[in-house]
Amino acid sequence: MSLWLTRIIPDQRSREARRDGTNAVDLHHRLMALFPDHVTTTAARQDLGVLFRTEATADSGHQILLQSSVQPDLTRLPSGYGHGTTKSLAPLLTAMRPGLAVRYRIAANPIRKPGHTTRELYNLSPVVPLRGAAADDWWTRQAGTAGLQLTALRSEPLDAARGTRRSDQHRIKHDRVLFEGTARITDPVLLRTRLTAGIGKGKAYGCGLLSLAPHRDDQ
Template identity: 70%
Template sequence: MTLWLTRIIPDQRSRDARRDSDHAIDLHHRMMSLFPDSVADTEARRRLGVLFRTESTTAGQQILLQSAQPPDLDRLPAGYGQAATKTLSPLLEALRDGLQVRYRIAANPIRRPSRATRELYQLKAVVPLQGAAAEDWWTRQSEATGLTLATLRSTPLDAARGRRRSDQRPIQHDRVLFEGTAVITDADRLRTRLTDGIGKGKAYGCGLLSIAPHREAQ
């Protein structure tokens, strides 16, 4: 298994970078444009293993892009920002049962109520989760991923929004940032989920799980 991680630091003087930061669909197309497959191919993201996440750092905004093959960074518009790619193979090979890790994921925790429940409480078909309900969702997801959580902190994020280019229909994926520490219980399953992503909204900046070895402070 080979995965690549690309870190892009957008230059806010770039009109393209500013537009992408405001529209999840534009950013999706930007990330897919870095690979040779046609963006119009609905299976391209899955086949290329493309997952991404935007996040704030002390140095400003950054985009983390994970993929099964290295992107062609020359396809970024001139002046878009700084970018660098590295392989994740050493990390994947080091994963083992019992290893303590730090994790971070911006996910789209949702519930799909039954028809009877929707009618009784006047709910939509998809209900975004927040607070304790979202944390319960991530706890279940992490167990299915091969992790046992030790610590968990959740932070609501701005929703990923945009309009489909084909029909201008609006899309929205509510996001919650989950981060903390965990112990690996199934390293093989974890590698698979790292590759596939977790939850819904993967094309729009949700579902990229980041893992790093956790070292206790001395």
């Protein structure tokens, strides 16, 4: 299994970089353009294993994390857009074993879909975003089915991923929550699969990228 992690630091003097920072659909298209032109299927994102997350950092201010099963071509970024680096995640995948302690971070779209009767009774939308303890419970369940046993959990709401799809002008909105903390690996095979596929909804628009790093109990 090949997996790559690319870190892009956008230059805020670039109009294209600033626009992508506020529009999850535009950023999706920008990142997909870093891959071979011959990948044109409707499932191109899944075929390439593309997941991404935007986040603030103490040193650079803003960064884009892009994970993919094919190494991206950063020369395809527009002139002046910013700079980036790519590394293989092979060492992380190889190191995974039952009982290994890890740090994790994921910006996910925790939701529930009430049944028709419940929606009518409480006047609910077909998709209900989760917050607080309900969101934490959602992530705990997702982590368990991904081969992780959580040992610490912190969460905070993020701005929603928003944009307008080019194909049909449909406006998308995915509420996001940042989950981070520590865990122990229970099933490395399952974890590698979920790490590659992403977790939850909104994976095309900046949700579902699970980041892991080894963790010592004394850290």
